[in-house]
Amino acid sequence: GSKLIIDTDPGVDDAFAISLAARSEDVDLLGVTSVFGNVSLESTTRNALRLLALNGRSDVPVAAGAARPLVHPQQARAGHIHGDDGLSGRSATLPEPVRDVEPGGAIKLLVSLLEAADEPVTIAPIGPLTNIALLLAAYPHLREKIARLVVMGGALAHGNTTAAAEFNVWADPEAARRVLVEESVPCVLVPLDLTHRCAVDTGWLGKLAASGPVGAALERLTPDYLASYRKSLGIDGIAVHDAVAVAEAISPGILRVEDYPIEVDTTFGPGRGSTLVDRRSLGARGEGEGGVAKSSVQVAVDTDLDGLREFLLT
Numbered sequence: 509g510s511k512l513i514i515d516t517d518p519g520v521d522d523a524f525a526i527s528l529a530a531r532s533e534d535v536d537l538l539g540v541t542s543v544f545g546n547v548s549l550e551s552t553t554r555n556a557l558r559l560l561a562l563n564g565r566s567d568v569p570v571a572a573g574a575a576r577p578l579v580h581p582q583q584a585r586a587g588h589i590h591g592d593d594g595l596s597g598r599s600a601t602l603p604e605p606v607r608d609v610e611p612g613g614a615i616k617l618l619v620s621l622l623e624a625a626d627e628p629v630t631i632a633p634i635g636p637l638t639n640i641a642l643l644l645a646a647y648p649h650l651r652e653k654i655a656r657l658v659v660m661g662g663a664l665a666h667g668n669t670t671a672a673a674e675f676n677v678w679a680d681p682e683a684a685r686r687v688l689v690e691e692s693v694p695c696v697l698v699p700l701d702l703t704h705r706c707a708v709d710t711g712w713l714g715k716l717a718a719s720g721p722v723g724a725a726l727e728r729l730t731p732d733y734l735a736s737y738r739k740s741l742g743i744d745g746i747a748v749h750d751a752v753a754v755a756e757a758i759s760p761g762i763l764r765v766e767d768y769p770i771e772v773d774t775t776f777g778p779g780r781g782s783t784l785v786d787r788r789s790l791g792a793r794g795e796g797e798g799g800v801a802k803s804s805v806q807v808a809v810d811t812d813l814d815g816l817r818e819f820l821l822t
């Protein structure tokens with residue numbers, strides 16, 4: 509199968525995403541790199557190791573990446589959504605890690621995996637984009653070893669961390685701008701607008717729990733996350749944002765994408781951390797003023813919702 513690296517800050521939905529890739533026969537999961545985000549780097553790294561152990565994939569190397577954003581201090585974590593340990597306070601229900609993190613850190617692991625790969629590798633960044641920004645800045649020649657990035661991040665209509673900003677972009681807007689706007693790496697952006705529509709309900713979680721020991725363990729991580737969605741979106745279910753992006757990384761085309769120019773707001777106004785996706789018609793965009801963005805990404809806009817939910821259960 510095609511080769512995949514996941515860059516992650518687990519996180520309940522990251523846990524779903526990692527497990528999906530770890531058990532998929534359609535991808536070769538080369539490595540997992542951790543980043544600060546939902547909780548501290550220490551916790552996200554430990555969670556990544558535990559999740560691979562849960563899936564019987566301790567053959568997959570894990571390396572710890574950035575502990576903080578590129579430029580400005582981190583302004584928000586998501587412990588109130590994912591629990592203090594990132595996994596609804598239940599990370600201890602997962603198996604203990606059976607391997608150590610790779611010495612030398614995430615950038616070193618990314619570089620060595622990409623250099624060794626005999627075909628371009630897909631990278632799925634499902635946390636703040638700090639590690640990927642550092643990689644591309646320091647090792648520009650490795651761009652050609654990246655088949656594409658499938659990024660969970662951004663929001664077209666409204667954010668989840670501020671009115672305008674989605675969490676992963678909000679957590680490090682300068683890094684997100686570097687990756688999504690300044691670097692010309694092929695990129696699919698999976699925004700909140702779609703991941704919210706792909707939310708799964710408690711019936712789906714019941715099916716997951718019944719699917720086997722891994723599914724049961726994942727379902728046990730959801731209570732706090734479920735409660736936060738009941739409060740924020742008024743739904744009896746959860747958004748599994750990162751798993752939607754990883755589904756596309758595993759099965760290209762499962763999401764329908766459209767090409768749009770993009771900007772990331774790195775100012776300190778109310779729009780900080782927002783993704784400005786220019787959905788005007790080509791004619792309306794014009795060539796001069798108002799045609800602001802210099803870069804475009806493939807924005808995931810739609811999918812077969814029930815088909816995707818089935819895929820996520822496999």
Ligand code: BDR
Nearest residue numbers: 519521586634675676749
């Ligand atoms: C993103 O933020 C995190 O809380 C989730 O894990 C996901 O990557 C959703 O906005």
Ligand code: CA
Nearest residue numbers: 519522634635
């Ligand atoms: Ca995440």
